[in-house]
Amino acid sequence: MELICPAGTPASFRDAIDAGADAVYCGFRDETNARNFPGLNFSRDELAEAVSYAGGRGVKTLVAINTFMRAGNEQLWTRAIDDAAELGADAVILADLGLLAYAAERYPQLRRHLSVQAGAANADHIDFLVETFGIRRAVLPRVLTVAEVATISKRVKCETEVFVFGGLCVMEEGRCSLSSYATGKSPNMHGVCSPASHVRYRRDGTEMVSGLGEFTINRFPESEPAGYPTLCKGRFVAGGQSGYIFEDPASLDVLSQLHALEAAGVTALKIEGRQRGRAYISQVVTEIRKALGTLGGAPRTVTDGNALRKLSEGQRTTEGSYDKRWR
Amino acid sequence: MKLPRTILQLLKPIPVPVAQAIAAAALGAILRKHPKLFDRLGEHAAKTFAFAPTDIPFAFAVSPRRGTMTVARPGRILRADATISGPLVLLLALAEGRSDGDAEFFARELSIDGDMEAVLALRNALDDCGIDLPRDLAPSGGPFRRPVETSLQALRTLLSGGNRKWS
Numbered sequence: 001m002e003l004i005c006p007a008g009t010p011a012s013f014r015d016a017i018d019a020g021a022d023a024v025y026c027g028f029r030d031e032t033n034a035r036n037f038p039g040l041n042f043s044r045d046e047l048a049e050a051v052s053y054a055g056g057r058g059v060k061t062l063v064a065i066n067t068f069m070r071a072g073n074e075q076l077w078t079r080a081i082d083d084a085a086e087l088g089a090d091a092v093i094l095a096d097l098g099l100l101a102y103a104a105e106r107y108p109q110l111r112r113h114l115s116v117q118a119g120a121a122n123a124d125h126i127d128f129l130v131e132t133f134g135i136r137r138a139v140l141p142r143v144l145t146v147a148e149v150a151t152i153s154k155r156v157k158c159e160t161e162v163f164v165f166g167g168l169c170v171m172e173e174g175r176c177s178l179s180s181y182a183t184g185k186s187p188n189m190h191g192v193c194s195p196a197s198h199v200r201y202r203r204d205g206t207e208m209v210s211g212l213g214e215f216t217i218n219r220f221p222e223s224e225p226a227g228y229p230t231l232c233k234g235r236f237v238a239g240g241q242s243g244y245i246f247e248d249p250a251s252l253d254v255l256s257q258l259h260a261l262e263a264a265g266v267t268a269l270k271i272e273g274r275q276r277g278r279a280y281i282s283q284v285v286t287e288i289r290k291a292l293g294t295l296g297g298a299p300r301t302v303t304d305g306n307a308l309r310k311l312s313e314g315q316r317t318t319e320g321s322y323d324k325r326w327r
Numbered sequence: 328m329k330l331p332r333t334i335l336q337l338l339k340p341i342p343v344p345v346a347q348a349i350a351a352a353a354l355g356a357i358l359r360k361h362p363k364l365f366d367r368l369g370e371h372a373a374k375t376f377a378f379a380p381t382d383i384p385f386a387f388a389v390s391p392r393r394g395t396m397t398v399a400r401p402g403r404i405l406r407a408d409a410t411i412s413g414p415l416v417l418l419l420a421l422a423e424g425r426s427d428g429d430a431e432f433f434a435r436e437l438s439i440d441g442d443m444e445a446v447l448a449l450r451n452a453l454d455d456c457g458i459d460l461p462r463d464l465a466p467s468g469g470p471f472r473r474p475v476e477t478s479l480q481a482l483r484t485l486l487s488g489g490n491r492k493w494s
Contacts, residue, residue, distance in 0.1 A: 009367075009455035011424065038444045039367040039451030196443035208438065226433050277454045280427035311430045 001261070002268040003292060004062065004161060005285050008040040012278045013050045019282050020289035023060035025093060026050065026274065027191075032080040033064045034117060035274040036191030044083055051088045060090035064274075066115035067191045068096045068174075078102050085110050093139070094118075095174055095188075100133040114138040116163070117174035117188065123155040130157045137161055139270060141173040145324045146257055150264035159267035165284055166272025167313060168252040168320055169193075170232035178231040182213040194230045201229075225249075225315035233313070249314030253305070254322045255291045262295055280311050330382045330415055330486070338383050346385050347398035353464055354389060354396045360463045364391065367452035371445040377407035380415035409441035409449075416486050424454040 005021035007013035016024045027033025029041040042050065051061045063084040069077045077096065081103050084092050091111035094100050095118040103112055116139040120126045126138045137159040140149060153160040170176060179193045180186035187193040198213045206222040210229040217234040220226050227233045227249025236245050252272070254261070261269065269292075271284055287308055309317055358364065365372050372392040379386045379401065388397040388405040399405050411418065413436055420426035421437075428450045431437040439446050461479035468475030 009451060011455045011457055037447050037451070038371065039369070039448035039455075196447045199443040201438070201440055201443075203438075203440075208435075220435070223435055226435060228429075276429055277421075277427040277450070278424045280430060283427075310434065311427060313429075313433055315433055 001258075001266060001292065001295070002161075003285070003288060004268050004270040006166075006271055006274040006276070006281065007050075008035060008037075008274040008276070009278075010042065010046050010050055012276075012281045013042075014053060015278045015282045016285050017054060017057055017059045019285035021059055021285055023062055023090070023268070024050070024054060025062040025064050025270075027064040027066075028080050028083070030076060030080070031070075031189075031191045032067055032077050034066050034115075034187050034191050034193075035064075036067075037275055038196060040275060044087065047084070047089070048087045055088070061088075062091045062093055062113065063089040064093040064115065065099065066093050066095045066117045068117075068188050069098055070189060074098070081107065091136070097133075100129065100135070104133045108134070111136045113161070115174075116141050119172075119174040121152075123152050126152065126156045126158065137267065139163075142168060142252065143173070143321050146260045146264060146322050149261065149266060149322075153265035153267075160265070161268035161270050162254075162261060162266050163252055163272055164254045164258070164261070164269045165288060165308065166251055166276075167228070168247070168250065168272075168318065170247050176232070179212075182215050182231055194228065199229045227314045248316065248318070250316040250318045251312035251314075252320050253308060253312070253317035254319050255288065255305075255308075257319065257322055258291055258295060276311075283307060283311060334486075335383065338385070341385075343385070343398055343400065347396065350385075350387055350398055351396040352467055353460075355394060356467050357458060357460075357463055358391065358394055361456040361458060364452045364456050367455055368448050371442075371448040374408040374442060374445040375406060376445065376449055377405045377410040378418055379405075379410055379412040380418055381412055382414050407441065409439065409443070409446045411437065411439050411446065413437040419460065419483075420487075421450070422453055423458050423460060424456075428454075 002022040004023045004025060005016035007016050007024045007026045013024050013026060027035060027041050029043060054061045065077060065080045077099050081092060085107045091113050092103055093113045093115045095115040100112060103110060112133060112135045114120055114129055114135045119141050120138055121141050121143055129135045135158055139161045142163055149162055174188055183195055183198040185192050185195045194212050200211045202209050208220045210217045212229050217229045232246045233249040235242060238245055273280055309315055368391060375388055375390045377388045384400060386399050386401050386405055388407050417426060417431060417436055421428055461476045461483060465472045465476035
């Protein structure tokens with residue numbers, strides 16, 4: 001299975017490759033990708049250098065253009081496709097159907113991967129996109145069990161890719177409106193979940209209080225591990241009880257399921273975290289590369305689960321829906 | 328991650344003007360060596376960032392575009408758009424991109440306040456530009472460049488407990 005690694009900067013791009021990535025995904029410095037944060041992402045020149053660095057080492061460069069085009073400003077997205085193709089990207093990762101059509105018509109030789117943001121969670125959906133837009137790979141949303149991943153992977157006419165580590169969204173990928181509700185900006189349209197411009201932290205006695213727009217997201221007692229300031233991972237009072245109503249602050253970690261995912265016919269494993277620092281990327285890629293060494297009869301090595309847990313949101317990990325125990 | 332008591336004892340008697348002169352020289356050297364920092368900072372280069380180490384008797388306010396550094400004793404109010412607090416060794420590790428800011432924030436080792444866009448831009452700019460403090464600051468030593476670099480590398484190793492990392 002291929003290891004697909006994130007990079008938010010050229011330095012982390014190189015670190016991901018040096019740590020053992022088979023492919024690195026990244027985005028331009030604008031709203032065309034789902035990690036549109038200040039100081040992050042690639043200029044056109046930086047992408048050209050990255051493609052060259054990766055190509056020289058047999059590593060693929062995937063460009064995420066995975067937000068949805070905004071009416072009246074479509075050229076921002078189509079220009080991103082043009083530039084990714086011209087700069088030699090090995091594939092583009094797309095969610096918008098119009099953009100898929102544009103890429104298929106203009107650049108038929110450029111591999112098209114379906115972003116997790118497209119939320120394609122069944123074989124009929126994926127095969128329709130294979131037949132209509134020639135997608136070569138679908139990144140499956142994090143709402144499926146391993147058995148469902150296997151069913152889809154064995155049936156669809158393209159490769160499948162699944163997330164194995166990193167930040168975990170509430171189960172509405174590509175459709176979540178929580179950030180938009182609170183701030184007017186969303187990951188789907190603007191590439192930002194909980195935009196930094198709307199995030200604030202303050203101390204209240206010994207507690208750290210996080211807020212987003214008009215909403216208080218959480219109150220963390222001293223020394224309790226914290227999470228991102230997203231509404232989906234906020235702690236709210238409902239029915240007289242305080243708790244995580246949507247989702248606990250925890251990161252996905254399904255390294256224990258690698259054998260099952262391989263047996264399921266998955267082509268590629270993806271690490272989330274383009275917004276994270278080089279230290280995260282180096283460590284996570286190294287650990288997962290080590291874990292992949294346990295497959296295919298290679299000598300078993302043990303990954304440092306504790307190290308990965310410390311890098312995780314809330315310092316906790318979960319297998320999420322892969323090990324679904326709820327209805 | 329804790330600063331050894333001996334280092335703390337050495338830092339305590341340093342007068343603020345001396346600390347400010349040293350810190351300003353270090354900032355100047357880093358900004359000259361890493362002009363790409365400004366590209367990623369964008370408009371946020373004009374902001375003022377306060378760094379408040381929780382374990383030494385100094386706090387620092389940096390304005391990258393103006394290239395200014397102000398040093399004060401803890402508790403004295405430094406005007407800043409954003410403030411980043413944590414142990415000194417961790418702040419140095421973050422400056423070198425050797426520690427992940429999100430993970431340190433999750434662990435509550437790091438606290439941030441103020442303009443979050445500016446903080447993110449700074450984090451990403453620092454992470455990308457590959458600051459190596461011993462290498463970058465060594466030229467300030469003039470003819471003693473090599474021993475300065477070697478000493479700073481040794482100090483980094485000491486503070487990191489044997490790793491090349493600060494943290």
